[in-house]
Amino acid sequence: MPRIVLVDDHAIVREGFKRLIELEPDLDVVAEARNADEAVEAVTQHRPDLVAVDLSLPDGSGLPLIEHLASIAPAMKIVVLSMHDGEPYVSEALRRGARGYVTKGVAPEELVAAVRSVLGGDQYLSSDLRERRSGRATTDLDPFNRLTAREREVFLLLAIGRAPKQVAAELGIGQKTIYIHRAAVMNKLNAGSELDLYRMAQERGLIRS
Numbered sequence: 001m002p003r004i005v006l007v008d009d010h011a012i013v014r015e016g017f018k019r020l021i022e023l024e025p026d027l028d029v030v031a032e033a034r035n036a037d038e039a040v041e042a043v044t045q046h047r048p049d050l051v052a053v054d055l056s057l058p059d060g061s062g063l064p065l066i067e068h069l070a071s072i073a074p075a076m077k078i079v080v081l082s083m084h085d086g087e088p089y090v091s092e093a094l095r096r097g098a099r100g101y102v103t104k105g106v107a108p109e110e111l112v113a114a115v116r117s118v119l120g121g122d123q124y125l126s127s128d129l130r131e132r133r134s135g136r137a138t139t140d141l142d143p144f145n146r147l148t149a150r151e152r153e154v155f156l157l158l159a160i161g162r163a164p165k166q167v168a169a170e171l172g173i174g175q176k177t178i179y180i181h182r183a184a185v186m187n188k189l190n191a192g193s194e195l196d197l198y199r200m201a202q203e204r205g206l207i208r209s
Contacts (some may be wrong), residue, residue, distance in 0.1 A: 071096030086204035159201035
């Protein structure tokens with residue numbers, strides 16, 4: 001029987017998903033975690049077949065956690081459960097090792113569909129994400145796909161109002177390097193200011209007004 005770990009900082013959310021999954025006679029939730037440290041401990045202890053991870057955790061983003069879990073348990077499958085339904089979150093989560101991405105705005109039954117699909121070796125995107133992606137002529141036309149992983153981090157921090165000096169401190173790199181990344185982001189997105197970055201992030205649902 002496939003063993004599953006749930007990672008979300010809201011107990012009521014974990015309980016809801018746990019009950020939904022355990023309605024399936026061949027799926028078993030073996031552990032729950034509220035944050036990244038508990039997630040690593042649960043995965044190390046229980047060696048699950050799949051972990052479902054929320055991106056918004058109290059001790060940091062779920063994106064680094066996805067990458068870490070993939071490194072310590074390469075055979076384990078990872079599905080993201082998130083309120084974030086825009087780029088670059090989806091692409092970045094998949095790039096870092098997730099095999100499925102389900103937004104919390106879709107029907108709860110899609111979580112079970114995602115779990116089964118990913119355990120079967122396939123990739124799964126929730127219906128709203130599939131519709132959005134199919135509506136574009138090609139994802140290659142999206143300028144956000146031209147940003148590197150570091151440039152995406154810089155973009156998000158600048159978009160929420162961080163100064164270059166603050167961005168450098170948060171990412172642990174030199175301020176001059178931040179200005180180089182900032183220039184690349186501005187050029188690739190055809191943005192003239194941080195206000196443009198804010199508007200772009202808001203349009204994609206990455207930040208709230």
